[in-house]
Amino acid sequence: MSRRTVLPGAGTLGVLGGGQLGRMFVHAAQELGYRTVVLDPDPDSPAGLVAHRHLRCDYLDPQGLDELAGLCDAVTTEFENVPAEALARLARTLPVAPAAEAVAICQDRAREKAHFTACGVPCAPHAVIADEAQLQAVDPGLLPGILKTARLGYDGKGQVGVRTPEELAAAWDELQRVPCVLEKRLDLAFEVSVIVARNAQGELVHFPLQQNLHRDGILAVTSVPAPQVTPELQAQAVRAAEAVAASMGYVGVLCVEFFVLADGTLAANEMAPRPHNSGHYTLDACDVSQFGLQVRAMAGLPLPAPRLHSPAIMLNLLGDLWFRHGEAETTPPWDAVLALPGTHLHLYGKVSARRGRKMGHLNVTGASAAQVREVALRCSELLG
Ligand code: ADP
Ligand code: MG
Numbered sequence: 001m002s003r004r005t006v007l008p009g010a011g012t013l014g015v016l017g018g019g020q021l022g023r024m025f026v027h028a029a030q031e032l033g034y035r036t037v038v039l040d041p042d043p044d045s046p047a048g049l050v051a052h053r054h055l056r057c058d059y060l061d062p063q064g065l066d067e068l069a070g071l072c073d074a075v076t077t078e079f080e081n082v083p084a085e086a087l088a089r090l091a092r093t094l095p096v097a098p099a100a101e102a103v104a105i106c107q108d109r110a111r112e113k114a115h116f117t118a119c120g121v122p123c124a125p126h127a128v129i130a131d132e133a134q135l136q137a138v139d140p141g142l143l144p145g146i147l148k149t150a151r152l153g154y155d156g157k158g159q160v161g162v163r164t165p166e167e168l169a170a171a172w173d174e175l176q177r178v179p180c181v182l183e184k185r186l187d188l189a190f191e192v193s194v195i196v197a198r199n200a201q202g203e204l205v206h207f208p209l210q211q212n213l214h215r216d217g218i219l220a221v222t223s224v225p226a227p228q229v230t231p232e233l234q235a236q237a238v239r240a241a242e243a244v245a246a247s248m249g250y251v252g253v254l255c256v257e258f259f260v261l262a263d264g265t266l267a268a269n270e271m272a273p274r275p276h277n278s279g280h281y282t283l284d285a286c287d288v289s290q291f292g293l294q295v296r297a298m299a300g301l302p303l304p305a306p307r308l309h310s311p312a313i314m315l316n317l318l319g320d321l322w323f324r325h326g327e328a329e330t331t332p333p334w335d336a337v338l339a340l341p342g343t344h345l346h347l348y349g350k351v352s353a354r355r356g357r358k359m360g361h362l363n364v365t366g367a368s369a370a371q372v373r374e375v376a377l378r379c380s381e382l383l384g
Helices: 020-031 062-071 084-091 100-107 109-118 132-136 165-174 231-246 290-299 319-323 334-338 369-383
Strands: 012-016 035-039 053-055 074-077 126-129 145-149 159-162 180-184 188-198 204-206 210-215 218-224 252-261 266-272 312-318 343-347 358-365
Touching (some): 012 290, 020 290, 074 084, 074 290, 100 109, 126 132, 132 165, 145 165, 159 165, 188 231, 188 290, 204 231, 231 266, 252 290, 312 319, 319 358, 334 369
Parallel strands (some): 012 035
Antiparallel strands (some): 145 180, 188 252, 210 218, 252 266, 343 358
């Protein structure tokens, strides 16, 4: 449906999905006086707990979707695995950002890589494996590689490292022979990501590049400004992410993750049609956050270029921190953490901790990158 501006304080914004990303979206929307509606089946969903309305139903429940459409002036999503049909149904009667088609591309590693290539953005050498013939035809030059399910992978799940054609065949069996992408294992120097936002008027802005450290396939630490990134590399990554967004006519916030290879070149890894864990530092280190831009983009508001006003380090807080003293859940020493200068604690209100579960994040800001590093290190010591 065609777009009109939904002015702050004069409308209702909806989100599909009630996780932490939905919760921080709701907070940003409420800051501008919007009413908010979350659709998520989980009665304890972090976003549902803070929204004006929580529709507890399945993402494909036609009645629930129609109720959401009736309540809202615009709708967004907080995760890419929302069925594209749900977005398409909503789009019949109200603006949906990002559009179903863009989400469908991001949902599928094969389509995602094809889109990068069409935009002239390099990515890892790869092959699609969706049937036996494609498995047999795989170029041995792609080994050693990583076999990844084309859909539904996250935080390193749905991936198997393979060194030989035999291991590849076994890995595909292990992944239930669902459509997969085999990627050549690249020699990574480090990893970065860039977040852009675009509105329906075509305004396109970006945050600075962030450098990301993963542990066990899960993002652990993000640093901004990216310590190892040259201005040329930064410009190249931003140009690539902007091309990827603009060529889809994208509306919303988009994150593109890149590998920086040992020879200094960039390869796009994957993208997310929503705010991203690596952009959580923007809540405290920028004059507008990635969630603020998500709200503005979907509401058809102007998108001024965001400004980083402080160096920052973000530490992801996984449920493991709640089990440092064995099996009994204990609250980490937040009082000691908050006694340090420039610490900003964000907890997602999840009812119980589990190992590997994202419970919150801690942003550290300060006058210099060295000071931020020092405080972040002290926080890790207190929490570790
Ligand atoms: P997820 O959807 O789980 O985030 P990714 O494709 O981003 O999956 O892979 C998770 C991590 O695994 C990456 O951040 C990177 O550290 C490593 N990785 C993935 N693909 C490759 C590759 N082709 N070469 C080297 N490392 C890789
Ligand atoms: Mg990733």
